[in-house]
Amino acid sequence: MKLKTLTTAMILATVPMTGAFAAALDRSGQSIAAFLQPGNYFEAGISVLDPDVSGKEAGTSDTRRNISDMAGDYYFPSAALKFQPTSKFSVGILYDQPFGADATYTGNNVFVSDSTNTILAPDALADIRDSTIETNVAANLPGALAANLTAGVNGEVARRAAALVAAGQAPTQAIAEQAIRGTPGALDAITQGVTNAITQQVTNTVTSTVDAGLANINGLLGTGNTSVEVDTQNLSFIAGFQPTENWNIYGGAVYQTIKGNLSLRGQAYSLYNGYDASIPEDSSVGWLAGLAYQIPEIALKASITYRSEIDHDINMNESIPTLPALALLPNGAAAAAAIAAASGETKITTPQSVNLDFQTGIMANTVAFANVRWVEWSKFSIQPYKFGLISEAVGPIVDRPDGFNLVEYEDDQISATVGVGRKFNDLWAGNVSVGWDSGAGNPVSTLGPTEGYWNVGLGLQYSPTPATFIAGGVKYFMLGDAKAQTGAQAGGPEYVAEFEDNNAWAYGLKMGYRF
Numbered sequence: 001m002k003l004k005t006l007t008t009a010m011i012l013a014t015v016p017m018t019g020a021f022a023a024a025l026d027r028s029g030q031s032i033a034a035f036l037q038p039g040n041y042f043e044a045g046i047s048v049l050d051p052d053v054s055g056k057e058a059g060t061s062d063t064r065r066n067i068s069d070m071a072g073d074y075y076f077p078s079a080a081l082k083f084q085p086t087s088k089f090s091v092g093i094l095y096d097q098p099f100g101a102d103a104t105y106t107g108n109n110v111f112v113s114d115s116t117n118t119i120l121a122p123d124a125l126a127d128i129r130d131s132t133i134e135t136n137v138a139a140n141l142p143g144a145l146a147a148n149l150t151a152g153v154n155g156e157v158a159r160r161a162a163a164l165v166a167a168g169q170a171p172t173q174a175i176a177e178q179a180i181r182g183t184p185g186a187l188d189a190i191t192q193g194v195t196n197a198i199t200q201q202v203t204n205t206v207t208s209t210v211d212a213g214l215a216n217i218n219g220l221l222g223t224g225n226t227s228v229e230v231d232t233q234n235l236s237f238i239a240g241f242q243p244t245e246n247w248n249i250y251g252g253a254v255y256q257t258i259k260g261n262l263s264l265r266g267q268a269y270s271l272y273n274g275y276d277a278s279i280p281e282d283s284s285v286g287w288l289a290g291l292a293y294q295i296p297e298i299a300l301k302a303s304i305t306y307r308s309e310i311d312h313d314i315n316m317n318e319s320i321p322t323l324p325a326l327a328l329l330p331n332g333a334a335a336a337a338a339i340a341a342a343s344g345e346t347k348i349t350t351p352q353s354v355n356l357d358f359q360t361g362i363m364a365n366t367v368a369f370a371n372v373r374w375v376e377w378s379k380f381s382i383q384p385y386k387f388g389l390i391s392e393a394v395g396p397i398v399d400r401p402d403g404f405n406l407v408e409y410e411d412d413q414i415s416a417t418v419g420v421g422r423k424f425n426d427l428w429a430g431n432v433s434v435g436w437d438s439g440a441g442n443p444v445s446t447l448g449p450t451e452g453y454w455n456v457g458l459g460l461q462y463s464p465t466p467a468t469f470i471a472g473g474v475k476y477f478m479l480g481d482a483k484a485q486t487g488a489q490a491g492g493p494e495y496v497a498e499f500e501d502n503n504a505w506a507y508g509l510k511m512g513y514r515f
Helices: 003-014 122-166 173-182 186-218 267-272 323-328 332-341 385-398
Strands: 041-052 055-057 074-083 089-096 100-104 227-241 247-263 276-295 300-307 310-314 317-319 346-350 353-363 366-375 413-423 428-437 453-465 468-479 482-485 497-499 502-514
Touching: 041 468, 074 100, 122 173, 122 186, 173 186, 186 323, 227 276, 247 310, 247 346, 267 385, 276 310, 317 385, 323 332, 323 385, 332 385, 413 453, 428 468
Parallel strands: none
Antiparallel strands: 041 074, 041 502, 055 497, 074 089, 089 227, 100 227, 227 247, 247 276, 276 300, 276 317, 300 353, 310 346, 353 366, 366 413, 413 428, 428 453, 453 468, 468 502, 482 497
16 A cells, blocks of 8 residues: 555544643634645544642642642634645645633632631731731821820829828828829839820721721622633634645644633632623634645655734723722822723733644555654733732732732643554554643642643544544643642742642543545
8 A cells, every 4th residue: 555545544543632721811722733634625523621629738738638629621723724726736724722711719728718718818918907006006196196195194103193192191182193293203113004005095996997998898809719711713714825836835724713711719719809801702813824745655745834923902891899908008098099990901922833844655564653742832921901900009019019810820731642553454543642731830729720741642533435544542641730829929939839749540532524
């Protein structure tokens, strides 16, 4: 059998779960392989991921409780339709869900609200409480002394004089008071004692008021679990030009939608405990371009594909029940009022990427294949509009004077898959593969606390007719250990939890038809 007839069989069997559990929000891997199939072609597939990501509180967390599996199972479909009207021109439409997130924290940990939660971390809250009490005592004490000191001193002198008369040590109240006032140091001691008593009374009143206010503010905290769900969809409209049998130059537009929901809960998020954000579905357009080279006689095919970043400007719906807590900070009440009245768009830019695909025949009925993918996550961040305004107000407390992002990543992602495929007979073909993903930095966001992976995969393809096939596969992922940090900690070494020894299983199914 010629290797030329093997060109599509092996690669198609590798496609399910190409990305599945990649770094950051990367999900599908954005393969272009379907567009590079010969002739007219259609495929539809689905991939399912079953991760297990658990850990424990660590770092700046005051407790060390276990965190049960927080990664949700999810599936994502894909489809492609490609036409070859002439030997030199081709057009196609690819559908995939390139980026996403699905996670929910449960149990008893710093990502789940409970009655012990405070508006800020206990140490920060204690500092603010002490500072607030000190400031208010200093402000109220002069007035209290002016109003009460003279009366208090006179009252104490009268009380002591009455005691002297009652003990027979002075004939009259007036003589006793005169004696007390004339005794060196006695009046000063009485004055100091009364001053101390007034100071203590003011301190007690202020402390009671501040603690009541803190209790009221802590009552604003949210209930329930931290969770996140983000979904994207891509339609890639591609046109290709094949000047010769060997070369294919292609490009086109990419229509992308994004939507999602987020809830932050638990002590880890302090002031944001109770924050909710909804991303209404938004659409935008980007582009892709690529170049492919093939030698069908030896089953050699190589392609490089660039996808642009895509900007979304979204009016997110943000709920911030703890906003009144800003009153704890200097000028915080005014800031809270301004933030409550503010409105603005949030910019979310999905990252640019490059895919490099390669395959070649290595012996009869056998091909080797490889895929390398780069995604620029280091420039990706999400800062919802009001979330950002609050971060600027509280940033000095956490050494982030310019504020901070909800999500950001430190490094670009690089992933690679290599494998071997073989056709057993006219009906069956299979492959084995090994994959690696660099991750997007460590520490990483609490909303996706893994750093890269290694995986191994098996694929099998059944072709009941020369024009049809069914391909399936399974991959096992060994997920990289990671330290998880909140947005307020991003860019520094601090973290609130660590996740180790986690794994995931991925399953894929695809059907194809050549016509």
